[in-house]
Amino acid sequence: MRIVVCVKQVPGTHDAKIDPETKRIIREGIKVVINPFDTYAIEAAVQIKEEIGGEVIVLSMGPSRAITVLREGITVGADRGILLSDRAFGGSDTWATSYALSRAIETIGDVDLVICGKQAIDGDTAQVGPGIAAHLSWPQATYVMDIADINSGSLTARRMHEDGWDLCAVKLPAVITVVKDINQPRVPTLKGRLAAEKQEIPIWKAADIGADPERLGLNGSPTRVVKTNPPQGRMKKSVVLDGPVEQSVRRLVQELRQRSLV
Amino acid sequence: MLTNNAEAREEYRNIWVVAEVLAGEIQKVTYELLGAARGLAEARGSEVWCVVLGNQISSQVDALFHGGADVALVVDDPSFMNFVDEDQATVLTRLIRTHKPEVVLCGATTRGRALIPRVAVDANCGLTADCTGLSIDPENGDLLQTRPAFGGNILATIRCSNHRPQMATVRPRVMNELPVDTSRTGRVITGKLEADEAGGLKQILKVFQDSENSVNLADARFIIAGGRGLKGADGFKMLKDLAERVHGAVGASRAAVDSGWVPYYHQVGQTGQTVQATVYFACGISGQIQHLVGMQSCDFIIAIDRNPDTPLMQLADVAVVGDLFEIIPQLIKEISRT
Incomplete structure (x- = not known):
């Protein structure tokens, strides 16, 4: 079984900054981490490999330093990594990103399963996983909380919904996106780290994946960010209630009633 | 092929809401979106259409009109009893190609967020996730879509000028339902699932409404x-x-x-x-x-x-x-x- 895990480097939560020109997230010069949901995606892939055999490839699109998140993936059990990095990819929205990743997956070839995290914590869109599936015309299972069964032809997974879950079987090849509930990612070992450091990670450009330049980057992105604003600040008039319990509670209920909330 | 269809944009009319149907019931978020769609349709001088893919849902169509829809485009099929996103995306894409809506809105629920990105790719159009604000640009009629990113640390406004339809998923509980108006009526357009649209890529084996543990x-x-x-x-x-x-x-x-x-x-x-x-x-x-x-x-x-x-x-x-x-x-x- 050949499994591709799509991973993203995201800014650390404390460092969100926006480029006033492009209105997109500044990714240069700030601390980046692997998107937390992607760690569950890698673990899910490695567990499948351990159970039925195969190969796990971590794939990312981003600037050259995104290699660090690929190395992280190799540290915890992925066999190899591939980075898509080219100016032509710059400014991609979710349409263009899922197109580029789908081209890379086709280029890798013979892929049975693609696993993504539920969403990335910077964009929060959850659109790239289903987008990849659509570009490849593969089935998908989103918000997967449990993989019940997998064999060479199909995968059975539990999808989390607001009101419960359903159990679905999809034909392979397929794309799944996973939530945190699916597993407990393993702790990196020193041996894994050394193996990851030694690995050569190929960098693929747009031409390497046979992508149509019209569909890449800003050109290939139907959406445009026209402005970004900080959200309206909270009305900074906190009420602190630190008296006796009964008094505090009465006042709290009063605050709620004044706003017709209870 | 991602074709820029800006020249043809005048052909694209009306504001669509894709209904969220759960266990045979049209969900509240649908009515919230109808409320939002009403305002957009008025700004554009067009109609509100509600697209319902479901199983035996015809009895609920009047409620859509009472909630602000002018047209209900209904595809009633037993296979829509469960959520097979691939097939639903295929049908929706075909309906979009046929009827050419200007805007397509869908709830930003687990189902909506799985379904609509597929449609956006297949229909070659832009999609904005999890919107909390929608308005029409008075200059050129574009949909302005506001959404939080970075867990609410920034609010981004997004437009999609060169592609139609403009698609967005919208957070539940953000838009307001209209007061129910039982005197409103509308037209029903009945569609059907074409034979080749049930792709057979996914089978739903079990559905569990987890009222004890799940929480909306x-x-x-x-x-x-x-x-x-x-x-x-x-x-x-x-x-x-x-x-x-x-x-x-x-x-x-x-x-x-x-x-x-x-x-x-x-x-x-x-x-x-x-x-x-x-x-x-x-x-x-x-x-x-x-x-x-x-x-x-x-x-x-x-x-x-x-x-x-x-x-x-x-x-x-x-x-x-x-x-x-x-x-x-x-x-x-x-x-x-x-």
């Missing part, structure tokens, strides 16, 4: 959330009790979920859900940044903690300092006394 945090007006300060699963029983009195849902911090006190369904924050409730009660949650990004967009935040200096107590509109095991029972008593 996205849809809750009140969220009563607990963290490490609750000290165990028993603490959450107390929160559940409070939640029942205010018809709210129970949320949790990552620490509480990882300790096994409540299932993951309840987790609010970066690796859980992002919520936008009217009232958020944070009980014994210190408020790590990963939690704050999931709940800081709530309208009114109340924190209860022994320590007045935690990030959540600082952020809260009302910070109650003290022992939550005394405060919450007292609060339940006080709220019940009306």
